[in-house]
Amino acid sequence: MVRRRFSFGLVSRLSSPIYGRSPCSGGIWTPCLGQKRSFMTAKDLVESEEPEKKVTNRINMFSAINQALHTVLDSDPKSYVFGEDVGFGGVFRCTTALRDKFGRHRVFNTPLCEQAIVGFGIGLASMGNRAIAEIQFADYIFPALDQIVNEAAKYRYRSGNLFNCGGLTVRAPYGAVGHGGHYHSQSPEAFFCHVPGIKVVIPRSPSQAKGLLLASIRDPNPVVFFEPKWLYRLAVEEVPVDDYTLPLSSAEVMRKGSDITLVGWGAQLAIMEEACDEVSKLGISCELIDLRTLIPWDKELVEDSVNKTGRLLVSHEAPVTGGFGAEIAASITNSCFLRLQAPVSRVCGLDTPFPLVFEPFYMPTKNKELQTLGL
């Protein structure tokens, strides 16, 4: 059963008229050991439009991403998808059937060299192509960090807008998956958030993934798109079949509340939602915000929310020290200092390398959230 709710964006964005309407944004499921839970969907914001019945399909996240890639390759003949093993569909099946439909010259495997994959993508993008590079796991993105930080981020700036690599989108599965260990579970988003010139986008669900990926690919700036790998198969929801984009640098209020603001992204939101459910039984009303784009992030929306509630909790899987939560905490403390009734809390991964057997103790679990919420 699906409960419908009006989009909370309407209320919280009264002070930010520029956000206007947002297309159908998805709800969230809970990756509870493979169970698919019913979830809440947010209806379209503006009711003055004719209520359009969108055709949707119930699919998982890798299928939604696959659809987005099909759409892009269909619409732009100068777009390319490449990376390790993308030809047969990729190790997470995100690129299934692309090669059969669009040919080996547009969807192709690269040799095992991340630095060259991204560097080559920058070259393609600077010639006006849409280069969609796949890094097989976000843990492997570090050889490419040099190219992203030193080349992609600075291309437009240092050439005085003569050239740019806005057509570059780097996609990588990130985050814990339950059994990944050190090198298949990392969340490296913080490294990229420190680089002016690129955008970092993280979806939380299939419908968000499709819309945000289409927006990222079409954005005239290089984008690093992290996909929560835990949700590739576990997250299933109704995703519109047509071509739609969701706005970048626009956070979304998933759940309206008045006592505390919670900010997160990706798979962590499912955990946070569970925590919100538990504390709501005790009468604590939480406002849950999905940041969606990490840089440039939607400061205004978060500030509005904290000005309303007076408390902020940020949660992410990456280690707490130097994680992106630190930036949010510092920024909000600066802008909402007099309104804050408690210090900004962060419930994040521990400051250790991502462990193998100790993963349940490392992760920012629901109980840790509850503990920080004060129970």
Place this chain on the structure above:
Amino acid sequence: MVLGRSFEDMCAQMYYRGKMFGFVHLYNGQEAVSTGFIKLLKQTDFVTSTYRDHVHALSKGVPARQVMAELFGKSTGCCRGQGGSMHMFSAEHGLLGGFAFIGEGIPVAVGAAFTSKYKREVLKEEGDMPVSIAFFGDGTANNGQFFECLNMAQLWKLPVIFVVENNLWAIGMSHYRSTSDPEIWKKGPAFGMASAHVDGMDVLKVREVAKEAVERARRGDGPTLIECETYRFRGHSLADPDELRAPAEKAHYAARDPIVALKKYLLDNEIATEAELKSIEKKIDEVVEDAVEFADASPLPGRSQLLENVFADPKGFGIGPDGRYRCEDPGFTAGTAQV
């Protein structure tokens, strides 16, 4: 070789029974390379490997019990359960690690080789020059780190051997479709390095070539690049359905199974009898069974191990403001996330 094969088969069984989890990559079919090279080494020599490192560890002398316990994530494993399948280490046996990330082990082997050379030539230490071997696959031969290390090793004439286990596939990417010149051994001469190509399914041929390379390294005459043509009988990992490889190719290499070939050789040349070989296999089965029992019975590591060894100070930064291990605080590990 038989130990390697039995061990890997047992790994698969244990994985499907849920005793071990995560990413497990089995070495079936490539045993000749591991045995051919590593059995020539001494305990003081070094080996770096990839994520497909169980058999390298076994060949180098790490007890099967410790490897199995590591796979189960138990505290009696060779890395106390921290590393798992892809990260076998052993200081005692000179195993400098399995590496999940391809190509990362090659510079480490080069560094170890530099140390060997330095100790012998500058510090004038006695004894044979310890040799380092770096094992890696065909996909890695397209990676920047590989070429950088070939250059450095040859430039400084380091006692390192680069062994390419060319099994023609990098997960789903065929070697021929991802490499401009598929003959990897030809990349050595470009750096002025001695190179060889050998049939990696024949342990005796591998051993011959390995002997020459090890002797060259010990003499101080520099590195060697050896390409071993081999094949993995199973998929890339236990999660890989292995649908992409042609059955004809698989059959071709299955017919060249190194263990079967060596058995035939031993029997044909009357070096061993059928009964002796059977008794070896029986002994190995017992060793593997014992390893599983040991691993099963071993305890899981304590929670405090999570915070250890992040830094050199054994307690790391895991000490709270009250001076105690933070993980002793009952509230700290109150997580209930299920794996």
